[in-house]
Amino acid sequence: MNLHKKFGGIPEEFAKYDKSKIVLIPVPFDGTSTWQKGADKGFEAFIEASENMELYDIETDSEVYKNGISILNAITEKSSPEAMVEAVHKSVQHQIKRNKFVTLFGGEHSISIGAIRAFYETYENLTVLHLDAHADLRKEYEGSKYNHACAVYEASQHTNLIQIGIRSMDASEKLTMDFEKVYFAHEIAQDNFWMDSALEQMTENVFITFDLDVFDPSIMPSTGTPEPGGLFWNETLEFLNKVFSEKNVVGFDIVELCPNSNNKAPDFLAAKLYYKMLSYKFSNNTNTTGFEEDYDDNFDSPFAKLSKFKDNDNDGF
Ligand SMILES: [Mn+2]
Numbered sequence: 001m002n003l004h005k006k007f008g009g010i011p012e013e014f015a016k017y018d019k020s021k022i023v024l025i026p027v028p029f030d031g032t033s034t035w036q037k038g039a040d041k042g043f044e045a046f047i048e049a050s051e052n053m054e055l056y057d058i059e060t061d062s063e064v065y066k067n068g069i070s071i072l073n074a075i076t077e078k079s080s081p082e083a084m085v086e087a088v089h090k091s092v093q094h095q096i097k098r099n100k101f102v103t104l105f106g107g108e109h110s111i112s113i114g115a116i117r118a119f120y121e122t123y124e125n126l127t128v129l130h131l132d133a134h135a136d137l138r139k140e141y142e143g144s145k146y147n148h149a150c151a152v153y154e155a156s157q158h159t160n161l162i163q164i165g166i167r168s169m170d171a172s173e174k175l176t177m178d179f180e181k182v183y184f185a186h187e188i189a190q191d192n193f194w195m196d197s198a199l200e201q202m203t204e205n206v207f208i209t210f211d212l213d214v215f216d217p218s219i220m221p222s223t224g225t226p227e228p229g230g231l232f233w234n235e236t237l238e239f240l241n242k243v244f245s246e247k248n249v250v251g252f253d254i255v256e257l258c259p260n261s262n263n264k265a266p267d268f269l270a271a272k273l274y275y276k277m278l279s280y281k282f283s284n285n286t287n288t289t290g291f292e293e294d295y296d297d298n299f300d301s302p303f304a305k306l307s308k309f310k311d312n313d314n315d316g317f
Contacts, residue, residue: 008275009051010065020068022278023100025091027075027111029084039108039224042257042270043074046105049264050271057275059241060283064275067282081110081146088114092251096122101281103274106255108224109136109151112209115253120158123205123250128155129162129198129243131236132211133185133227135169137176148256152209160203164188164239165214168227185229195239199246206243208252208277212270222266224258233269237276244280252277 006015007024014020030040055065072095077087088104092115095102104115109132120126130136130152137156141147145154155161156176167185169177181201183194213223216230243249257270 005047005071007047007050007069007071008053008055008065008271010055010069014065014068015070016068017070017072020070021101021282022067022069023095023102024069024071025075025088025095025102025104026071027084027088027104027107029075029078029081029107029111031078031081031084031108031110037224038258039106039256041259042107042255043105045222045259045264045267046257046270046274047071049267050275053268053271053275055275057279057283059276060279062279062283064278064282067278069278075111081144085110085114085117085146089117090114092118093121096251102251103278104251104253104255105274106253106257109148109209109211109255110146111255112151112253113146113154115251116152116155116159116207116209119207119250120155125160125203125205126250127160127162127202127206127247128152129164129202129206129208130155130211131164131208131214131231133165133167133213133230134211134225135163135166135173135177135182136211137173138170139176151211155209159207160201162198162201164194164198165231167229168225185231188231188235189229195242198239199242202243202247204248206247206249208240208243208249210252210254210273210277211256212254212266212273213256215269220266220269221263222258222260223256240277241280244277249277249281 026043028040028043056063075087077084088111092102116128136151137153138149139153141149163182165185188194212220214231217226259267
């Protein structure tokens with residue numbers, strides 16, 4: 001599945017695994033969602049929308065696809081949520097070892113558990129930046145630790161978890177929640193300092209887990225559980241831009257796109273969000289000549305070891 005799919009309809013030479021700095025792992029899993037089903041259809045809709053997107057990013061003056069974006073075979077393990085989480089964990093581990101910048105697209109939010117585990121096993125003092133309408137801090141839900149309602153419980157125990165945009169939770173989750181590191185949606189609406197405050201709480205290495213329902217349903221209605229009072233496009237991108245420029249973002253996932261064939265705009269939003277995040281990652285916002293130098297200067301990055309890309313200046317990389 002998706003073997004020949006390309007993000008953004010990019011030329012084949014930029015989609016080849018060996019030459020791609022970025023890998024995209026589809027995990028079209030929808031095994032535990034409780035209300036509207038359909039997150040398993042999210043990836044296809046996301047790719048289709050991406051094919052209609054222009055690939056020059058105005059804000060960063062860059063064409064990030066030239067770093068190579070390779071889509072891996074989808075993780076289709078669904079015999080149980082546990083097995084899916086382990087399959088994701090293994091795959092992400094493998095790609096980190098191969099010095100790829102790892103991105104994932106859901107599927108529902110339980111797919112993040114294995115990815116986060118692979119990253120906190122790799123990086124000490126990892127920050128997990130969690131954007132979501134929901135707290136997702138349940139230790140167990142409907143008999144499983146790997147339910148979407150438990151997406152960041154493990155992160156709360158093993159990482160520096162910072163939560164943004166939360167506006168729905170169960171009272172029991174208060175016991176797990178670190179309120180100092182939670183930026184509720186109603187607070188964000190009235191507070192100009194939340195971005196800087198959240199940034200100050202982050203360690204150097206950050207994994208971003210992005211549940212699309214953090215957005216206001218007026219711009220992102222295509223999620224399983226839309227909640228009113230969410231974030232808007234420009235403020236969210238302003239925040240992400242700050243995070244990518246001030247921290248070492250080691251990977252990210254985007255989850256919970258539940259497409260509606262009568263409204264393609266949310267699918268396009270998801271594709272654009274993904275591309276914006278990559279543009280922020282691989283650009284310093286002032287660079288107009290290429291990415292290779294940024295890339296090699298960043299010795300904290302696992303990419304510093306990717307010497308094979310340094311030798312390929314003549315073939316478009
Ligand atoms: Mn959510």
